[in-house]
Amino acid sequence: MLDPDETPPIDRSALARSYVVANGKGGVGKTTLASNFAGLVAADGGSVLLIDVNGQGNVGRDLGYRKSVIDDEGAAFAEALRTGAPLLPATGVRENLDVIVGGQHIGTVPDMLAATYRMRQHRQALALAVCLAPIADRYDLVVIDSAPENPPLQQLALSAARWMIAPTKSDPASINDGLGSISRQFRLVRTSVNPTLELLGVVLFGSGSASTQIHRNARKWVAEELGADAYLFDTIVRHSEAVGQDARSHGRLVHELELAVANNPKFWDLRAGRAAAGARVSATSASVAEDLATLAREILTRAAERDTE
Numbered sequence: 281m282l283d284p285d286e287t288p289p290i291d292r293s294a295l296a297r298s299y300v301v302a303n304g305k306g307g308v309g310k311t312t313l314a315s316n317f318a319g320l321v322a323a324d325g326g327s328v329l330l331i332d333v334n335g336q337g338n339v340g341r342d343l344g345y346r347k348s349v350i351d352d353e354g355a356a357f358a359e360a361l362r363t364g365a366p367l368l369p370a371t372g373v374r375e376n377l378d379v380i381v382g383g384q385h386i387g388t389v390p391d392m393l394a395a396t397y398r399m400r401q402h403r404q405a406l407a408l409a410v411c412l413a414p415i416a417d418r419y420d421l422v423v424i425d426s427a428p429e430n431p432p433l434q435q436l437a438l439s440a441a442r443w444m445i446a447p448t449k450s451d452p453a454s455i456n457d458g459l460g461s462i463s464r465q466f467r468l469v470r471t472s473v474n475p476t477l478e479l480l481g482v483v484l485f486g487s488g489s490a491s492t493q494i495h496r497n498a499r500k501w502v503a504e505e506l507g508a509d510a511y512l513f514d515t516i517v518r519h520s521e522a523v524g525q526d527a528r529s530h531g532r533l534v535h536e537l538e539l540a541v542a543n544n545p546k547f548w549d550l551r552a553g554r555a556a557a558g559a560r561v562s563a564t565s566a567s568v569a570e571d572l573a574t575l576a577r578e579i580l581t582r583a584a585e586r587d588t589e
């Protein structure tokens with residue numbers, strides 16, 4: 281075990297392809313975006329690690345591994361954070377996609393780290409970076425899903441990333457509360473433990489409309505909250521409660537749902553009692569899948585552009 285009084289040097293170049301999805305507010309699409317971004321790049325052949333820094337374990341709902349043999353509810357992850365040992369991913373959750381499983385044990389991590397590292401707040405905030413850096417080189421992409429309304433867990437997640445992506449609803453209160461509180465954590469982490477962290481952009485998530493007026497207003501409010509140079513991604517992930525529900529109830533990513541639409545039971549099968557109505561998957565998944573794929577391309581292109589600047 282590492283000496284609690286020693287912060288090991290962190291290889292930041294190994295974390296250069298690490299993205300944290302964060303917002304201070306709950307229910308704004310963080311987990312959906314993190315899981316689908318990771319899953320899309322993996323389906324495209326990239327080697328991807330997805331890390332669930334949440335007490336709820338919703339990544340497991342999106343990927344369908346809740347209550348399966350790999351679901352230890354974050355016990356192994358919490359133990360690695362305590363000891364500083366390299367993370368041990370659950371492999372093959374999808375082809376090319378490994379996962380660090382979160383869940384209820386992650387809820388106890390802030391108290392556990394405070395007890396282990398006492399007054400050493402930098403060491404506490406760096407706990408994930410310490411465990412991730414030794415294995416991050418194995419992956420083309422690392423995606424970190426983060427918790428709302430939990431500054432210590434948010435600091436852990438932000439400290440291990442190069443890029444922050446902030447999904448938000450498009451109304452002024454969401455932008456004001458959610459982005460306002462995460463931007464405080466962002467500044468704190470950047471000035472104290474991770475000067476490499478940058479805000480890649482803000483994503484309008486679950487927006488009812490793609491209207492330019494909504495986009496223009498959101499841009500204004502984002503600029504008021506985060507500064508005029510904060511970037512708003514062009515892609516808006518459209519609102520569809522049906523797709524959100526289908527994804528979690530089937531444990532499938534949105535592009536996987538799109539494939540399942542083709543196998544929907546026929547109306548006649550429903551009438552004949554050969555299939556249940558709940559087995560049908562919303563056809564809107566094709567549009568949402570397209571939004572998420574366009575967004576993934578935009579994220580990666582923008583990161584590449586920023587790297588060459």
Ligand SMILES: Nc1ncnc2c1ncn2[C@@H]1O[C@H](COP(=O)(O)OP(=O)(O)OP(=O)(O)O)[C@@H](O)[C@H]1O
Pocket residue numbers: 305306307308309310311312313334338426427428486487517518519520521523524525528568
């Ligand atoms: N395109 C969509 N339109 C509307 N709702 C969606 C869409 N995609 C997912 N949802 C639903 O929105 C809810 C919130 O999404 P999600 O869990 O990704 O947010 P979150 O920011 O991670 O929440 P938390 O802060 O609780 O972790 C979920 O119930 C999800 O199923």
Ligand SMILES: [Mg+2]
Pocket residue numbers: 310311312334338426
């Ligand atoms: Mg979430």
